[in-house]
Amino acid sequence: MVESTCGRIYLKRMTFFLNLTSLFFSLSFYLVVIALEEKVIVSKLGDNATLSCIYRGRELYLKNLRVYWQIADDQEECSVVHALISGQDNESEQCIHFKNRTQLFWDRLENGDFSLLLLNVSQSDKHTYKCVVMQKTEYTKMVHQAEVVLSLAASYSKPILSGPIRNSDSTGEEVTFSCRSGNGYPEPNVYWINKTDNSHLHPSELKITPHDDGTYSVFSTLKVKATSNMQIECSVENKILQENLSANYTQQKQNNSSSIESHKNLEKNGRGAQAAGIISVVILIGLLAVLTCWLRRRRSSKLVSYTGNEALYLPDQM
Structure with a gap:
């Protein structure tokens, strides 16, 4: 009898424990569902x-x-x-x-x-x-x-990246880049990237300005030593919209050389056009001179012919 009673008590306790455990897991699952x-x-x-x-x-x-x-x-x-x-x-x-x-x-x-x-x-x-x-x-x-x-959230405007116009002898000098964007929300993340090796560069200045309409504008600068092949990128990230807008800078040395060469070509073309104009004027003057001489000779021949005829006519009248 004692063993039977103890067995029933043990069974009831186990049943209660299992029910409690089941309820706990059910509540946990329910809470997870609510959270989701x-x-x-x-x-x-x-x-x-x-x-x-x-x-x-x-x-x-x-x-x-x-x-x-x-x-x-x-x-x-x-x-x-x-x-x-x-x-x-x-x-x-x-x-x-x-x-x-x-x-x-x-x-x-x-x-x-x-x-x-x-x-x-x-x-x-x-x-x-x-x-x-x-x-x-x-x-x-x-x-x-x-x-x-x-x-x-609000999308930021496309970044405007400004950089130096390099001369051929500026390698090694410190140059400054600036990057700006605006009309976005929330506050952005700004990244400077060296595109030659995709390394991140630390900005020299980062200023985020709030506006009355709740949006922000951002201005950042970067100071680096000039190299012979600079490729710099400024990236503005809006995490909520998962937008990443960027602007790139590539060295201007070759572009300057091209501009100088183009300027030289323009000068050559200008000189050629000037020479052609002078030659045209000379030819025109020559043609006018020839035409003038021809007209004078023709007029002179007519006068001689008229005088001769008059001389022949006078003796007959006498």
């Missing part, structure tokens, strides 16, 4: 952003629903972004910052899509948003919730 349901979306400043909240359970009736979009940060004084009560928008508790900037997709509500469209996204909209769907039957209960993290 949090969505992160990226929106550019000034664009419209869609905050997703989709319920895939049983059919719901709008008249029995309350849908709340709110800021999940408890530190905010006003947290109501949008509210739908009994099938109608309710703006009584909506934050002023979101007035006339939010709307639901009415043609999707009956299908369980409670996503929110946020218009003209600004820097102050960077929050974690929570969607709560509640159903009222005999009592009010929550049937769905979702969280959306809204990250903001």
Whole structure:
């Protein structure tokens, strides 16, 4: 009897332990699933952003629903972004910052899509948003919730890279490069790269300036010793948008030689054209001289002929 009783107690304890272990793993799995349901979306400043909240359970009736979009940060004084009560928008508790900037997709509500469209996204909209769907039957209960993290970004302009125009004897001298870009968000990463060996160079100066619209501009300089074959790249990275814009500099020595050669060719062509012009003028003067002489000789011959005829005519009259 004692052994049988001990066996039953041991079996009950083992069963309880197994159930507890199973519950623990179930809760752990459930928590992991909830964590994976949090969505992160990226929106550019000034664009419209869609905050997703989709319920895939049983059919719901709008008249029995309350849908709340709110800021999940408890530190905010006003947290109501949008509210739908009994099938109608309710703006009584909506934050002023979101007035006339939010709307639901009415043609999707009956299908369980409670996503929110946020218009003209600004820097102050960077929050974690929570969607709560509640159903009222005999009592009010929550049937769905979702969280959306809204990250903001703006593309930077193509970098402008300025560098020295080298002379043939400037090798070994310290030269300065500058790189600038703007109208981006968030703060960028700036890289200087020596393209001859793809090594990273440390900037001499890096200045990031915030603007009133929330965007940033960046200015950076690089000082290096001049070499016979300089190839420098400035790269501006926006991590959120996964954009990497770059500008390149290649030594200008050969270009200067080409410019000098081109200038010499232009001078030669100019001299040739000048000589041709002079020759043309000389030929024209010669032709005019020949024509003038011919006209004079012709006129002289006519005068001689006229005088001779007059002399022959006079004796006959006498």
